[in-house]
Amino acid sequence: xxxxxxxxxxxxxxxxxxxxxxxxxxxxxxxxxxxxxxxxxxxxxxxxxxxxxxxxxxxxxxxxxxxxxxxxxxxxxxxxxxxxxxxxxxxxxxxxxxxxxxxxxxxxxxxxxxxxxxxxxxxxxxxxxxxxxxxxxxxxxxxxxxxxxxxxxxxxxxxxxxxxxxxxxxxxxxxxxxxxxxxxxxxxxxxxxxxxxxxxxxxxxxxxxxxxxxxxxxxxxxxxxxxxxxxxxxxxxxxxxxxxxxxxxxxxxxxxx
Amino acid sequence: xxxxxxxxxxxxxxxxxxxxxxxxxxxxxxxxxxxxxxxxxxxxxxxxxxxxxxxxxxxxxxxxxxxxxxxxxxxxxxxxxxxxxxxxxxxxxxxxxxxxxxxxxxxxxxxxxxxxxxxxxxxxxxxxxxxxxxxxxxxxxxxxxxxxxxxxxxxxxxxxxxxxxxxxxxxxxxxxxxxxxxxxxxxxxxxxxxxxxxxxxxxxxxxxxxxxxxxxxxxxxxxxxxxxxxxxxxxxxxxxxxxxxxxxxxxxxxxxxxxxxxxxxxxxxxxxxxxxxxxxxxxxxxxxxxxxxxxxxxxxxxxxx
Numbered sequence: 168x169x170x171x172x173x174x175x176x177x178x179x180x181x182x183x184x185x186x187x188x189x190x191x192x193x194x195x196x197x198x199x200x201x202x203x204x205x206x207x208x209x210x211x212x213x214x215x216x217x218x219x220x221x222x223x224x225x226x227x228x229x230x231x232x233x234x235x236x237x238x239x240x241x242x243x244x245x246x247x248x249x250x251x252x253x254x255x256x257x258x259x260x261x262x263x264x265x266x267x268x269x270x271x272x273x274x275x276x277x278x279x280x281x282x283x284x285x286x287x288x289x290x291x292x293x294x295x296x297x298x299x300x301x302x303x304x305x306x307x308x309x310x311x312x313x314x315x316x317x318x319x320x321x322x323x324x325x326x327x328x329x330x331x332x333x334x335x336x337x338x339x340x341x342x343x344x345x346x347x348x349x350x351x352x353x354x355x356x357x358x359x360x361x362x363x364x365x366x367x368x369x370x371x372x373x374x375x376x377x378x379x380x381x382x383x384x385x386x387x388x389x390x391x392x393x394x395x396x397x398x399x400x401x402x403x404x405x406x407x408x409x410x411x412x413x414x415x416x417x418x419x420x421x422x423x424x
Numbered sequence: 425x426x427x428x429x430x431x432x433x434x435x436x437x438x439x440x441x442x443x444x445x446x447x448x449x450x451x452x453x454x455x456x457x458x459x460x461x462x463x464x465x466x467x468x469x470x471x472x473x474x475x476x477x478x479x480x481x482x483x484x485x486x487x488x489x490x491x492x493x494x495x496x497x498x499x500x501x502x503x504x505x506x507x508x509x510x511x512x513x514x515x516x517x518x519x520x521x522x523x524x525x526x527x528x529x530x531x532x533x534x535x536x537x538x539x540x541x542x543x544x545x546x547x548x549x550x551x552x553x554x555x556x557x558x559x560x561x562x563x564x565x566x567x568x569x570x571x572x573x574x575x576x577x578x579x580x581x582x583x584x585x586x587x588x589x590x591x592x593x594x595x596x597x598x599x600x601x602x603x604x605x606x607x608x609x610x611x612x613x614x615x616x617x618x619x620x621x622x623x624x625x626x627x628x629x630x631x632x633x634x635x636x637x638x639x640x641x642x643x644x645x646x647x648x649x650x651x652x653x654x655x656x657x658x659x660x661x662x663x664x665x666x667x668x669x670x671x672x673x674x675x676x677x678x679x680x681x682x683x684x685x686x687x688x689x690x691x692x693x694x695x696x697x698x699x700x701x702x703x704x705x706x707x708x709x710x711x712x713x714x715x716x717x718x719x720x721x722x723x724x725x726x727x728x729x
Contacts, residue, residue, distance in 0.1 A: 206665075208428040209435055245723040247532045255712040258532045258721070269724070317720030351428060351435030385665075386430040393431055393660045401656030404483050404664050405649050408671065412490025415675035419491070422679065 239270030240356030445673020453681020478614030496638025517607025550701035
């Protein structure tokens with residue numbers, strides 16, 4: 168039902184657009200441009216939808232495909248490996264990965280090899296291994312690739328890296344939409360959302376926008392205080408604990424008469 | 425009900441946290457221990473980052489110790505001079521501990537250090553307590569009087585001081601060292617250290633049992649308070665929201681625990697506590713000995729103290 172309403176809206180939007188250069192272009196919408204992290208945040212589903220604006224008749228040849236890629240803020244990651252030493256498992260070696268997206272989801276209307284060629288993937292850095300390669304492991308460890316693989320594997324298991332093949336609905340070569348679930352363990356910041364239109368595995372058009380993820384209300388206040396005035400925050404934590412401890416003792420006495 | 429913790433940056437079930445706080449509260453009410461040794465590992469198990477678990481655990485202990493010490497102050501079972509000497513050692517130990525913690529988390533060995541500390545101390549204390557309480561149980565059946573405590577050479581070091589409430593005239597060095605070790609552990613393990621300090625006070629310092637718990641709680645308040653502020657300023661890892669939920673659970677649990685303790689014999693209580701300590705120790709030891717399913721682990725800059 169929602170999809171139907173969405174579709175009629177999109178058709179209306181597509182029809183109203185003024186004629187521009189011939190070709191095929193993306194028109195994009197997002198269910199939310201901002202994701203607030205509140206005290207009861209349990210993750211958020213974001214709907215990415217759009218239409219293909221077309222001024223010439225549908226060209227012949229293979230059908231058009233859509234790829235949606237959402238990337239969270241990048242940060243350095245230390246990947247450590249355990250080995251058995253003296254009978255127990257301890258971290259023995261580590262590789263520092265200069266910068267890796269804290270979140271990455273790539274959704275496509277087919278499987279990735281079907282919709283995009285290696286060359287285009289390399290150029291636009293769309294698939295997860297491609298994103299990671301450009302990031303690179305700053306290490307002379309010959310085993311560095313194993314650490315990068317581990318990073319991808321762990322984040323995939325945690326739902327932070329997602330490969331969503333065949334998950335973009337694409338109607339009449341014009342309207343597309345997909346839903347991406349952002350898990351509760353989100354890093355704050357700007358989430359770059361890119362849409363690629365491809366035909367014959369070549370990128371025809373791309374569009375980029377940003378989804379802002381930020382803590383709000385109490386969460387925002389506590390986080391800011393903890394980082395900007397750590398001493399005040401620490402003393403406040405103590406005061407809360409002292410008051411709670413005293414209150415508990417007083418309440419206990421009242422209860423026992 | 426899921427709740428998002430602003431500093432830990434994870435979403436956890438609030439009732440689960442309340443339950444954990446409650447369980448630890450029951451223990452502290454029953455046994456007079458802070459329960460930090462149990463709470464911190466439990467926080468690890470539910471996915472709170474270790475650095476946050478340790479720092480927030482310290483904050484929670486401040487609250488439970490304050491409510492405990494107030495009752496002891498009213499009963500006059502706190503040896504304040506002894507508490508202050510222990511505290512002096514404790515503050516130095518905590519300052520060193522926070523530095524060690526920060527240094528090791530840069531090299532990725534902090535989890536190992538924390539786990540090893542837990543295994544060694546919980547194992548030793550649990551085993552000692554178990555043997556001791558079994559012996560006590562046997563003694564109480566036979567009805568023979570307990571051994572008189574005797575002066576050891578360490579008590580005769582220079583710097584002797586009178587501790588009126590404990591009825592002791594001993595050197596200040598043994599309590600300073602005990603305080604230092606406990607402060608060190610408080611910072612590294614996120615515990616109050618009561619489970620180490622109580623036996624140390626009884627067996628090493630020869631303090632009478634009735635003032636031991638009150639005095640150790642007195643010292644723990646200030647050491648854990650200091651640790652909380654140190655972690656908050658050095659690494660921003662204290663999660664007030666998490667601490668508050670744990671405290672609320674703990675407050676209710678402590679009342680239940682106190683009521684339960686009245687109906688049980690002291691020796692039985694101590695055997696139960698010893699078994700519990702050994703169980704936590706075993707679980708942590710197995711984690712070190714058995715090959716983990718995932719050999720790799722990630723650490724992001726933000727979580728690095």
